[in-house]
Amino acid sequence: xxxxxxxxxxxxxxxxxxxxxxxxxxxxxxxxxxxxxxxxxxxxxxxxxxxxxxxxxxxxxxxxxxxxxxxxxxxxxxxxxxxxxxxxxxxxxxxxxxxxxxxxxxxxxxxxxxxxxxxxxxxxxxxxxxxxxxxxxxxxxxxxxxxxxxxxxxxxxxxxxxxxxxxxxxxxxxxxxxxxxxxxxxxxxxxxxxxxxxxxxxxxxxxxxxxxxxxxxxxxxxxxxxxxxxxxxxxxxxxxxxxxxxxxxxxxxxxxxxxxxxxxxxxxxxxxxxxxxxxxxxxxxxxxxxxxxxxxxxxxxxxxxxxxxxxxxxxxxxxxxxxxxxxxxxxxxxxxxxxxxxxxxxxxxxxxxxxxxxxxxxxxxxxxxxxxxxxxxxxxxxxxxxxxxxxxxxxxxxxxxxxxxxxxxxxxxxxxxxxxxxxxxxxxxxxxxxxxxxxxxxxxxxxxxxxxxxxxxxxxxxxxxxxxxxxxxxxxxxxxxxxxxxxxxxxxxxxxxxxx
Numbered sequence: 001x002x003x004x005x006x007x008x009x010x011x012x013x014x015x016x017x018x019x020x021x022x023x024x025x026x027x028x029x030x031x032x033x034x035x036x037x038x039x040x041x042x043x044x045x046x047x048x049x050x051x052x053x054x055x056x057x058x059x060x061x062x063x064x065x066x067x068x069x070x071x072x073x074x075x076x077x078x079x080x081x082x083x084x085x086x087x088x089x090x091x092x093x094x095x096x097x098x099x100x101x102x103x104x105x106x107x108x109x110x111x112x113x114x115x116x117x118x119x120x121x122x123x124x125x126x127x128x129x130x131x132x133x134x135x136x137x138x139x140x141x142x143x144x145x146x147x148x149x150x151x152x153x154x155x156x157x158x159x160x161x162x163x164x165x166x167x168x169x170x171x172x173x174x175x176x177x178x179x180x181x182x183x184x185x186x187x188x189x190x191x192x193x194x195x196x197x198x199x200x201x202x203x204x205x206x207x208x209x210x211x212x213x214x215x216x217x218x219x220x221x222x223x224x225x226x227x228x229x230x231x232x233x234x235x236x237x238x239x240x241x242x243x244x245x246x247x248x249x250x251x252x253x254x255x256x257x258x259x260x261x262x263x264x265x266x267x268x269x270x271x272x273x274x275x276x277x278x279x280x281x282x283x284x285x286x287x288x289x290x291x292x293x294x295x296x297x298x299x300x301x302x303x304x305x306x307x308x309x310x311x312x313x314x315x316x317x318x319x320x321x322x323x324x325x326x327x328x329x330x331x332x333x334x335x336x337x338x339x340x341x342x343x344x345x346x347x348x349x350x351x352x353x354x355x356x357x358x359x360x361x362x363x364x365x366x367x368x369x370x371x372x373x374x375x376x377x378x379x380x381x382x383x384x385x386x387x388x389x390x391x392x393x394x395x396x397x398x399x400x401x402x403x404x405x406x407x408x409x410x411x412x413x414x415x416x417x418x419x420x421x422x423x424x425x426x427x428x429x430x431x432x433x434x435x436x437x438x439x440x441x442x443x444x445x446x447x448x449x450x451x452x453x454x455x456x457x458x459x460x461x462x463x464x465x466x467x468x469x470x471x472x473x474x475x476x477x478x479x480x481x482x483x484x485x486x487x488x489x490x491x492x493x494x495x496x497x498x499x500x
Contacts, residue, residue, distance in 0.1 A: 025052075025059045025350075028374045035370050036064055039384050045358045046231050046238060047075040051258030052371060053351040056266045056275070060371075061258055067228035067357065069238060077259050080213055080224040081355035082244075083340045084333025087254040088317035089288070090205060090264075091182055091197070092134045094189045096284035096316070097204050099130075103192045106130040110184070114191045116156075117184055118163040127171055130188060133181040134316040135293045139167035141176050141488050145465050146429040147183075149446035152246040158183050164428030168490030175295045175314050179251040182317075186250030198248050208279040209267055211260040218244035221255045228357045230337020238358075241337040252333060258353045265344050265351030268329075288316035289329045289346065295319075308381070324378050330368075332361035341365045343372070350375055362387060411457040417441065419479040420471060424496035432469075432483055432496050443469075 029052070040048055047067050052060035063075030098104050104113055110133065111117055111125050119125045124139065132138045143165045147153050158180060169176060186197035193200055198216040206214050213224065221227050222243045229240040246253065267273065268289070272280030291313030310322040318329045323345075330343030337357065341364035344351035352371050354364035366383045373381060413420070420441055425431045430446040443452035443462065451463035458471040458480070465487045471480040484495040 022054055022057055022059055025054050025375055028377075029060050029371065032060075032371060032374065033062065033064070035384075036367055039363060039367060039370075040065055042384060042388065043358075043360070043363050044233060044238060045356050045363055047079070047228055047357045048363070048367065049075050049077060049079050049081065049258045049355045050367060050371070051077060051262045051353045052375070053262040053266050053269070055269060055349045058259065058262050061262070067226070069229070069231070069240065075228060075357075076226065078213065078226050078257050079355075080215075080221060080227040080255050080257055081340065081357060082218065082221060082230075082252075082333075082335055082338045083254050083256050083261070083342075083355065084252045084335045084338060085179075086261075086331050086333040086340050086342045087250065087252045088182055089331055089342075090201060090254065091185050091189075091250040092288060092316040093280060093285075094197070094200050094204060095130055095134065095185055096281055096288060098189060098192050100281035100284055104130065104188070106134070110188055114184075114188050117159055117187070120163060120165060120167055124167065124171060130185065131292070131316075132171060133178075133185055133188075135314055136175045136177050136181065137172045137293050138178065138181060139169045139171045139173065139176070140165055140178050140181070141168040141490055142178055142180075143428070143488055144179060145445070145487055147180060148448055149430065150448035152249075153446065155183050155187055155249075159187060161428050161430070164426070166428075166488075166491040168488070172293075175293050179249075182251035183249060186248075196248075197250050201254075205264075205279070208277070209260075209263045209274050211256065211263055214254060214256040214260045216254055217248045218246040218253045218255075224255065227255070228338075228355075230335070231358045232337055244335075252335070256355075258355060261342060261353040261355075262351060265342060265353060269344050269346060269349050269351055289318050289320065290315055291320050292316065323372065324376070326372075326376055328372075332365055334359060334361045339364050341368050343368050345372070345376070348376060410455065413454060414458050415471075415473055415477060415480060419473070419477075422480065422498050423500045424480075424483045425499045426494055426496045429487065429494050429496065431499075434483075 036048060046069050047065040049063045051058060061077035063077055063079055065075055067073050067075045067079045099106050107129050109126055110128055110130050119128055128138050146161060146165060147158050189200055190196055201216055231238045232241055267280050271282040272278055272285045293314045295312045295314055308324045313320045318331055321328050326345050327347050328343060328345055333340040336359055339356045339359055339361040341361060342353045352368045354367045356363050366387060369383050421434050421436050423431055423433045433444045435442045441452060443450055453461050455461045460469050462469045464485055466485050469483050469485040472482045474481050482495050482497050484493045487494045
C-alpha cells in the first residue's frame with residue numbers, strides 16, 4: 001500500500017512541476033508579439049505564424065499580419081504555408097523508418113536497392129549510400145538548374161540525368177547541399193515500400209502525428225481552406241505571386257501550419273513518441289540529430305552572433321550546433337515567395353516553428369532566436385539590429401574614391417540573328433531552345449522561358465547561374481554549334497550541343 005501511495009505522490013508532484021514549467025514558459029514570452037511585429041515591419045513581411053511546444057504541449061501559437069493583403073485576411077496558427085526545405089527531415093525520417101523495419105541499410109550502396117540510379121563514374125555508383133545522400137556528401141554540388149523545367153520534371157527523369165552531373169569534390173570529402181539527392185531518396189523509399197513518397201509520408205508520419213492540415217504537393221497549397229499567399233517586392237511594392245502548380249518533391253514540397261509542425265517537433269523532442277505511441281524510431285532519431293558531417297564551423301567574425309554560436313554540423317537533414325550553450329537542431333526553408341524555420345532543443349524539450357509569406361529565411365531564423373533566448377533565460381541580444389547592421393555597407397573614412405567602371409562597348413553579333421536559332425542539348429542539363437520572336441531572340445530551358453539578351457559578340461546575358469551564356473560558331477560562321485556556361489561552381493562549363 002505504501003509503495004502505491006509513494007508512486008501516486010511522485011506522479012502528482014511530477015505533474016505539478018510540469019504544469020509550473022509550462023506556465024513559466026508562457027510567462028517568458030509576454031511581450032514577444034511586439035518584437036515580432038517590429039521585425040515584420042523592418043523586413044516588410046506581410047504575414048508570419050509562430051508556434052512553440054514544450055514536450056507535448058503547445059505553449060504559444062499565434063499569427064501576425066495578413067495571409068492575403070488585398071483581402072485583409074489575417075494569419076492564424078491554422079494558416080497553411082509552404083515549408084520548403086523543412087520537408088527534408090520528413091524524407092530522411094522515412095528512410096529511417098524503413099531502416100528500422102529492416103527494409104534497407106543506410107550504409108549499403110543505394111544502387112543495390114535502386115539499380116536505375118547511376119552516378120558520374122562506376123566507382124561513385126558503387127560507393128554512394130543513403131547516408132551519403134542524407135548528409136549531402138556525395139561529392140555532387142547543387143546542379144539545381146539542370147532540373148528546372150516546364151512542366152516540372154518527374155523524379156524518374158531527374159534520376160536519368162544524375163549520371164551526367166559532374167562531382168566537384170570526392171565522396172565524403174565535404175557537405176555540398178543537393179536537392180536532387182533528396183529526390184532520389186524519395187525514389188529509394190518508393191522502391192523498398194512499393195508506395196510513392198506522398199503515400200508513405202501520410203501513412204508513416206502525417207496520420208500518426210495527426211498532422212491533418214499538412215499536404216505534400218506545391219500545387220495543393222491553394223486547396224487548403226486557410227492558406228497564405230506569397231509575396232515579393234516589385235518596384236518597392238509588395239505583390240502577391242502565383243501559387244505553384246508543381247507536384248510532390250521530397251526535397252521541399254510540403255505545406256503545413258505551425259500547429260501541425262509543433263506535433264512533428266513534439267515527437268522529435270520525445271524520442272519519437274506521440275501521445276504515448278512510438279511513431280518515429282527512437283534510435284534513428286537520435287542518430288539523425290547527431291553530427292554526421294562537419295561543416296565550416298563557427299565562431300565566424302562575419303556572423304553577427306559571434307561568439308555565441310559554435311560549430312555547424314550536419315545530421316540527416318538537420319543542422320546541429322551549440323546555440324549559446326544549448327544543443328540546437330534546426331533546418332530552414334526558402335522558396336521564391338516563402339520562408340520557414342523549424343528548430344528544437346533536445347535537452348531543453350523546447351521546439352519552435354516560424355513560417356513567413358516572403359522569401360528570406362533570415363526572418364524566421366531571427367524570430368526563432370528571440371523566442372529561444374527568452375525561453376532559455378539567455379542574455380538579451382538584439383538580433384534584428386545586428387543583422388540589419390551587418391547588411392549595411394559602412395562608409396569607410398579616408399577611402400580613396402573608385403573611378404566609375406566604363407562598360408566595354410557592345411560588339412555586334414558575330415552571326416546573322418537566325419544563326420543562333422536552334423535546339424541545343426546536354427545529357428545532364430537537358431535542352432536550351434533559342435527562338436526568334438518579333439525580331440528578338442528568346443530562350444527556353446527544358447520548356448521554361450528565361451531572360452536572355454545580347455551582350456557582346458557571341459556572349460549573352462542570361463538569367464542562369466553565372467549570368468552568362470556563350471555560343472561557339474562553325475568555321476563558316478553561318479550558325480552556332482553549341483551554347484556553354486559556367487552553370488555550377490567547381491565543375492567544367494556545361495556545353496549544350498546543337499541537335500537541330
